[in-house]
């Protein structure tokens with residue numbers, strides 16, 4: 001588009017979460033061909049994925065390839081964290097200041113800071129006394145970490161904890177998994193990508209993309225039009241078995257009402273519980289690993305490679321910290337209400353301050369001295385998940401109020417960036433200098449996001465979708481649950497109606513004389 005662009009990157013290299021989450025077993029649970037950029041047919045054709053679900057090193061290699069291929073590195077300033085951004089109302093420019101004091105002025109500010117990039121770790125009593133090593137899954141060291149001969153503890157059983165457990169179990173002398181909430185997980189149907197499959201996908205890649213763009217979550221799976229409650233138990237068993245054996249996340253769409261209706265969900269949750277039961281030998285451990293009391297999918301489920309089976313190993317122990325919470329760290333391990341665990345290393349797989357953590361870290365100040373932290377004190381407020389009233393020319397990518405973490409984020413990112421590019425072109429053509437969401441549109445959008453969430457089971461349990469992962473965080477539903485296809489339609493409608501819900505101004509509001 002001929003724009004001058006500068007990317008500020010807090011880390012020393014590209015990759016975002018794939019740069020930081022180098023823990024053993026990290027891999028994507030969206031299929032590789034779908035978890036990739038669609039903007040360049042040449043890129044699509046030349047990249048060869050080796051597995052159906054790519055590992056973290058392979059995804060990082062892909063990201064590096066994209067950066068080199070499109071010569072993006074020259075526009076990126078590494079080791080540069082934005083400290084603040086202040087909007088100059090008269091000039092319609094953002095004044096951006098980095099932690100090192102460097103400053104820039106920019107017409108547009110795009111926040112691409114990620115939804116799961118601010119790690120969150122509890123601080124336990126006595127943690128400073130521990131003489132072993134503590135590592136957070138989301139800040140994994142760049143040098144290899146050896147588990148050989150070590151007694152390792154993992155705190156947390158979300159996707160990160162579940163992915164690393166079977167790998168560390170194989171390498172460590174002893175592994176203790178500290179579980180607070182058992183998680184649903186679908187067995188990964190991972191497999192190497194054959195040359196035939198690669199050729200087949202590449203011969204009709206556009207059709208595959210169309211399918212992803214038109215599916216609810218950008219994964220290419222269309223929901224079964226039937227209700228789980230209309231099928232006979234035998235039919236359901238067959239449908240669930242087929243979904244379990246191949247679909248990963250797509251399991252949630254085996255019937256259209258699994259995420260909408262508690263009774264329908266019960267049938268899916270019950271199937272998964274029976275699968276877990278068949279995988280775990282010890283009846284006590286099996287019982288503790290079994291998720292109950294929240295619907296399948298209302299918290300983010302995992303797609304695992306041998307998580308439950310790892311507990312059949314003699315060197316793996318499950319510590320139920322809901323039943324017997326962690327009391328303190330000691331010099332040689334940690335103590336729960338049940339017993340002391342001797343440990344050489346503790347991994348915090350305790351997650352992130354999701355959706356808003358990284359957006360609210362820098363001080364972003366818009367029109368009239370309004371700070372984003374102040375504006376979002378009761379929860380994030382946006383128009384269409386892309387922009388915020390009082391913050392002209394600020395664009396949020398895959399943030400709250402958009403499909404975001406309820407979708408394939410590659411699809412959602414491209415969907416929003418294409419829309420933004422169209423907006424900027426329109427502004428260039430019409431001489432507009434400012435775009436800004438209106439307060440009325442924001443109110444309507446937040447109401448719509450909440451309405452869509454109420455039609456689902458997402459509100460029926462605590463999760464990072466609704467701010468429950470951080471004490472004191474506003475308890476509001478963060479992502480848009482209306483799906484990527486529906487969301488794209490809303491973005492398009494907004495354009496067709498002359499950027500409805502936004503004001504586009506040729507003269508910045510701040511330069512107009514007040515009556």
Ligand code: N01
Pocket residue numbers: 026027028029030116122137155156157158159160161163178179180181300321349350351352405464469
């Ligand atoms: O984090 P989480 P994650 N004491 O928040 C527990 C993406 N991802 O890093 O549920 C004891 O899911 C906490 O327990 P509870 C994906 O979107 C993707 O695993 O709060 N336990 C929970 O078990 C995923 O959803 C891939 O009771 C404590 C765990 O820590 C997101 O990242 C791979 C505790 C945190 O689970 C986050 O996943 C990996 C405490 N004080 C991750 N505090 C892909 O495949 C927290 N916990 C693409």
